[in-house]
Amino acid sequence: MTPAHRRLISGWLFLLCFMLLGMIAIGGVTRLTGSGLSIMDWQPVSGMIPPLSHAEWERLFALYQTIPQYHLQHEGFGLEGFQKIFWAEWIHRFWGRLMGLVLLLPLLWFVVRGMITRRLAVRLFVFFILGALQGGIGWFMVASGFRANSTAVEPVRLVLHLSAALLLYGAILWTAFSIRWPQPEPTPQTPGVRLTRRLACITIALLCITIIAGGFTAGTHAGFLFNTFPLMDGHLVPADYAQLSPLWMNWVVNKAAIQFDHRLLATLTALSIGAVLLAGLRKGAGLGPQAQNGIILLGWAVLIQYALGVTTLLLVVPVWAGAVHQTFAAVLLGVMLYVLHTLRRGRPQG
Known part of the structure; x- marks a missing residue:
């Protein structure tokens, strides 16, 4: 080609x-x-x-x-x-x-x-x-x-x-x-590069789970409850989090648990992306300029998405905010995939 x-x-x-x-x-x-x-x-x-x-x-x-x-x-x-x-x-x-x-x-x-x-x-x-x-x-x-x-x-x-x-x-x-970009960016396989790649793999898994949890939040209309942040009705963990049995039923049916899980997963994802930034941008990490630029973009993207999520919640899910928040989740996923692509190794793909 x-x-x-x-x-x-x-x-x-x-x-x-x-x-x-x-x-x-x-x-x-x-x-x-x-x-x-x-x-x-x-x-x-x-x-x-x-x-x-x-x-x-x-x-x-x-x-x-x-x-x-x-x-x-x-x-x-x-x-x-x-x-x-x-x-x-x-x-x-x-x-x-x-x-x-x-x-x-x-x-x-x-x-x-x-x-x-x-x-x-x-x-x-x-x-x-x-x-x-x-x-x-x-x-x-x-x-x-x-x-x-x-x-x-x-x-x-x-x-x-x-x-x-x-x-x-x-x-x-x-x-x-x-x-x-059929050829991977020339990058020495330093401990910093390997650590960044491992953290990025963990992060994209967390991000995907967070998006799925967001789907349940949307599908059950759980976002219309507990429209305060960071507490939920005055509690860090809602009082009726585990009201259903077996426990896993709360994760897909109980609106209080569904919203809390989405909040928690979103926070863990943001922290995980922060770890990717710290690992990839620290001195001596060994990443190339394309990977570094991607990681910087990832940091801005997660800040925007987290702010959109909080805004959507506090405004009680107006149509414009809910739609933008849902769409930007895909944008964040795309940036995460770009970072992983810049960190790949091996033979060219595609």
């Missing part, structure tokens, strides 16, 4: 990652506005076309009126109110279909032109399949909101949908990094 082709293909993959960030942001808006259940059918192809007649709007609104969310939360808000929540969900689904085209059409062109290796082509086609599967997971999530006495989707399915999106985002981003 020529340097020009590397720049072109990695730029295309970076564009896809940027679109994925947009998808995550729109998903946050649909969740926080209760828009996710407004479209009652799943039409992967024809769903790209919005309602074009009053009769079609009436048909979709009538479908929506059959689910519990309408009767429990929106009864009587009329067709105009339905259209407001419909557009947020339609844009979310349309964006996903558009991403599929942005991935598939250039990929076919690159394959026909012989611009990518067979191995890379297979990997990218797998990404396309995973993206299509993500649409199915999304519908699996939405369908859970149609059950009796429900006004939202099941938190476990929401976390599954978010995790799958972040997995795809991370895989595409890592591939883009590997194409743009």
Whole structure:
């Protein structure tokens, strides 16, 4: 692959990652506005076309009126109110279909032109399949909101949908990094480099767990409780943290425990990133300039994300703050992956 082709293909993959960030942001808006259940059918192809007649709007609104969310939360808000929540969900689904085209059409062109290796082509086609599967997971999530006495989707399915999106985002981003920078930065394998790499691996594991905990916080609406920081109702650990048995049930059902776990994990992640900074930037650590710049960027990113989390909590989860906080979690994950990529060793990838 020529340097020009590397720049072109990695730029295309970076564009896809940027679109994925947009998808995550729109998903946050649909969740926080209760828009996710407004479209009652799943039409992967024809769903790209919005309602074009009053009769079609009436048909979709009538479908929506059959689910519990309408009767429990929106009864009587009329067709105009339905259209407001419909557009947020339609844009979310349309964006996903558009991403599929942005991935598939250039990929076919690159394959026909012989611009990518067979191995890379297979990997990218797998990404396309995973993206299509993500649409199915999304519908699996939405369908859970149609059950009796429900006004939202099941938190476990929401976390599954978010995790799958972040997995795809991370895989595409890592591939883009590997194409743009196929050779690892020349770095002596000093004790400082090895320590930084180990700490970075621990940190990304903590970050992923924190994001999953954030998904449960969002799915159970636990962020609307205990809107003070750092104490929760005057306690460092909420009094009813372990009210459910077995204990693990508190981590996915008990709102007090879910919010506390997210706070704790976020703090541990921030401290772990601080350890990466101390190890990687200290004198004699041996990291190259690309890795050092990545670690500095990581420090700023975690400060922004932590501040966004506290702001979202104190403001009682306004839509804009919740969506930005959710999206910037993916940005932080991307910076963490970049740092790990700069610290890699061995043969070139991608």
